[in-house]
Structure formats: structure tokens, C-alpha cells
Amino acid sequence: MTPSSPQMIKGSNAERSRSSNRQAVLGRIKSAGEMGRAEIARSLGLSTQAVSNIIAELQEDGLLVETGLRSGGRGLPAMQYGVNSAGGYALGVEVRPDAIFTAILDLHGQTVVTRRRTLKSPEPAKVISKVLKLRDEMLAKTGLSEGQLLGAGVVMPGPFGQTGLSGLGSDLAGWQSVDAAALFEEALALPVELSNDANAAAMAERMALGLSHFAYLYFGAGLGLGIVNQGQLVTGIFGNAGEIGHVPVATPKGPLPLEALLSRVSVQEHLGKGPLDIAALGALFAEGDKGMMDWLDGACAALSQAVGLLENLFDPQTIILGGAMPAGVLDYLVAHTELPTLSVSNRADNPHARVQAGASGRMTATLGAAALILNRAFTPQAAAL
Structure with a gap:
């Protein structure tokens, strides 16, 4: 297995900056609960016009909603914006040697649905098949569509790759030479963040x-x-x-x-x-x-x-x-x-x-897996050099 590296934002510097600013605006609003344009601009060092453009895009994408007017003293009351909990969802997958756990979280980090199934063999093909079935069950249960999923966080026991600790009984047998992130991305048709179970649990x-x-x-x-x-x-x-x-x-x-x-x-x-x-x-x-x-x-x-x-x-x-x-x-x-x-x-x-x-x-760890996707949505990612 190989872990996910920080996602590289491709394209020009302007495109990378725009993507980073979108994440920064979302993250600042998420932390505050709700904020207005001018307050966001001051906190991030951006122009009010730039923030207005970003907010318009995020609203169009369904990620932000208007939460009402708030008076700041002088001047007209300012429109406040909050994260739309139903604007997107994160899929979390935890693979253990004997079981698979899955969960879907909304953009507020609230658990929408969970599932657990025993696993007789951690063979990659069998794991993928069971994960797809669990995903479909959860979508059917909630009425959500695949298109509403922003990505999938996948967590497994470490270590990743062939190391001096491989084969000692606590790792996931049969996965050391597999590019797990690529395998799950192809099967789920989603961006995937791969992590070990302890790191994902820490994020939860x-x-x-x-x-x-x-x-x-x-x-x-x-x-x-x-x-x-x-x-x-x-x-x-x-x-x-x-x-x-x-x-x-x-x-x-x-x-x-x-x-x-x-x-x-x-x-x-x-x-x-x-x-x-x-x-x-x-x-x-x-x-x-x-x-x-x-x-x-x-x-x-x-x-x-x-x-x-x-x-x-x-x-x-x-x-x-x-x-x-x-x-x-x-x-x-x-x-x-x-x-x-x-x-x-x-x-x-x-x-x-x-x-x-x-x-x-x-x-x-399952909830933390989904939290990896939310963290990426709300946190600017450094571009790879």
C-alpha cells in the first residue's frame, strides 16, 4: 500500500490560488458557524470583491447558504453565510483484517448512516466488492446519489509498503504491494484519501x-x-x-x-x-x-x-x-x-x-476516514513542487 500524498492542484498559479482561496473561505465559515463577506475578507486578507466572487461560486455549487442578516453597527445589515450541511457528503471506509466499516458524513461532520460487515478474507478484490455493496446500501438507505459524494477516505492498518515491520500480524495481509489509493479510486470513481487507521481516528x-x-x-x-x-x-x-x-x-x-x-x-x-x-x-x-x-x-x-x-x-x-x-x-x-x-x-x-x-x-477510524475528505474540503492544500 502507498499512502495518499497531499493532492497537487494542477494548472496555473492563479488557478491554484483560486482553489486555495475557496477552501480557505469554506474553512473560515465552517469554523465560525456563519460569517459575512467583509468579515471573511478581513480575516483572510482578501478583497471584498474576491470574497464575493468565491461566495457566489460556492453558493452555485450548493456548498454555502444564506443564514440571514446581521447588523454590525454602522451601515446596512450584512448577509451571513453558512456551510450547507447537505451540499455534499464524505464516504468513510475502514478495512480491518476481519471486518469492513463504512460511514457517510454531511458537511457539518454529522453521521448520516453507517454499516458494518464481517470479512472472511482481506484479499483486495473481495474487499473492493464488499465496499461497493456497502456504499450502494447506504446510498439507497439515505436517498443520496453517487454524485453527491465529494470523495472517499479509506483507512487500513499500517505499515504501508514493504517494511521491516511487515508480516508481524497487525498489518493487512496481501496489501503491501498494492496501490490501494488507485484501486479504490478506480472502483469508487471518487477522489480517495488513504491513511492508516490511527491517523484517521485522530482526525475524528x-x-x-x-x-x-x-x-x-x-x-x-x-x-x-x-x-x-x-x-x-x-x-x-x-x-x-x-x-x-x-x-x-x-x-x-x-x-x-x-x-x-x-x-x-x-x-x-x-x-x-x-x-x-x-x-x-x-x-x-x-x-x-x-x-x-x-x-x-x-x-x-x-x-x-x-x-x-x-x-x-x-x-x-x-x-x-x-x-x-x-x-x-x-x-x-x-x-x-x-x-x-x-x-x-x-x-x-x-x-x-x-x-x-x-x-x-x-x-x-471510520468516521475519521470521512473526516479526511472534509478536512481537504475546508483546508487549503499546498501545491506539490
Whole structure:
């Protein structure tokens, strides 16, 4: 697999600037809720005429609507504009080794419809076939058309490409040599943003919590990490930044990979009961199952080391836990993990908890996949050189 690179805006400098300004206007209105022409122009350093032209285009495209007049004191009341939630939709696709999740979000980031199907084989042709069926089901359910979809965000477990971590059990077998973005673009006939599941989940939490500097530990097939800095993902040159599950931590048995102690795979292996879904794990936790509680002791110790590492490397507002793990287990990890004292985050002036559970639930990566498309719509993209 190869990750999506920032989309290059082709054409002249004037065309690139126009596209960037459209995204900037949309993004500024989205952040404010509603704004008038003059206020937008001042905030972006554009002429009022340029903003008026952009707004007219965005209205024609159905992306903006008039929300009413607002008096600013002197002069005539100014027309306000807001993002039209039904002006377009984003498709999100999450491919796991054993399941596919899909979602459609509107332009306000609200979930319109979701679907989940088990997956017997992650073979590319079978995955594509199932994704197309799920897309068609969701369109039929909502009455939307393919033409209303702005794009598709697709997320998968990393690493992308053939690396020294390939084949260790937490990646998606059979996809390392496939150009996944091109495959999905051809099948869906849509622009595609490809990302690993942890990065997409981090974007969903950014939308939900409004944070701009944080680390997100994602429980998926293994354990992934999404880093958001100044509101943007830190992805690395090949899209593989954040493979924290393979970082060794100290244990009584010697160094072990973090995800050998802190992941769904690790709890299942510790319990020796074979594959367990989230509901089954949640039931064992609720019962106070001894094996589950023993695993949590080791998981808390491993998480404590991971917290110290992340805090001292990235100085985040907070570290968020989420993904495919019961809410009760995540809350237990937050409450019982000893926070390291030797950390730059051990301070009294941060209004955020050092570690907290996420707000987006088990479909956080799926929603984050669609959020990648919304982020592109509202954020000016740098042109490739």
C-alpha cells in the first residue's frame, strides 16, 4: 500500500490560488458557524470583491447558504453565510483484517448512516466488492446519489509498503504491494484519501474535541498512534509515522513490543479464549474476570511507559485512548495507569487531563476516514513542487 500524498492542484498559479482561496473561505465559515463577506475578507486578507466572487461560486455549487442578516453597527445589515450541511457528503471506509466499516458524513461532520460487515478474507478484490455493496446500501438507505459524494477516505492498518515491520500480524495481509489509493479510486470513481487507521481516528477526535496538539493511541488490529500537531497529522514520508505498537517496553520478562501487552490481540492471547469481539471483552471486564484483570495490570504498566515516552517526545495537550476496545476497559486504563513524574507534561497549568478516553467510540477510524475528505474540503492544500 502507498499512502495518499497531499493532492497537487494542477494548472496555473492563479488557478491554484483560486482553489486555495475557496477552501480557505469554506474553512473560515465552517469554523465560525456563519460569517459575512467583509468579515471573511478581513480575516483572510482578501478583497471584498474576491470574497464575493468565491461566495457566489460556492453558493452555485450548493456548498454555502444564506443564514440571514446581521447588523454590525454602522451601515446596512450584512448577509451571513453558512456551510450547507447537505451540499455534499464524505464516504468513510475502514478495512480491518476481519471486518469492513463504512460511514457517510454531511458537511457539518454529522453521521448520516453507517454499516458494518464481517470479512472472511482481506484479499483486495473481495474487499473492493464488499465496499461497493456497502456504499450502494447506504446510498439507497439515505436517498443520496453517487454524485453527491465529494470523495472517499479509506483507512487500513499500517505499515504501508514493504517494511521491516511487515508480516508481524497487525498489518493487512496481501496489501503491501498494492496501490490501494488507485484501486479504490478506480472502483469508487471518487477522489480517495488513504491513511492508516490511527491517523484517521485522530482526525475524528480532533473534530469531536477541538484539540490541536495531542497523541491518540488507537486500539485496532494492533496498537497504533496518531499525532496531531497544530491541527495537522504528523504522517512521516511514507505515511508510517506512529507505529508505536512495535516499540519495546520493559517487563519482568525483558523487553517486549508495546502491543504484546497493550492491544486486543494481547488480551485475547492472555485469556487464551480465541478471538473475542468487543461485547465479549466488555462482558468479561464487567464480571471482573480474573484473567482480564491480570491483563489490565500489565497493560497499565506498559501504558505508563508509553505515556512518558509520548509526553517527553511530543509535549501534547493530552493523550487519548480509543478504538476497538470496550469503553469500560479504556476508562479503567485511564483511571489506573500511573502517570510518570519525570515528564514535561507533569505540570499544573494544563487544563486537559494527561490521559483520557476518546469521544468517538468504536467507529472512530471510520468516521475519521470521512473526516479526511472534509478536512481537504475546508483546508487549503499546498501545491506539490
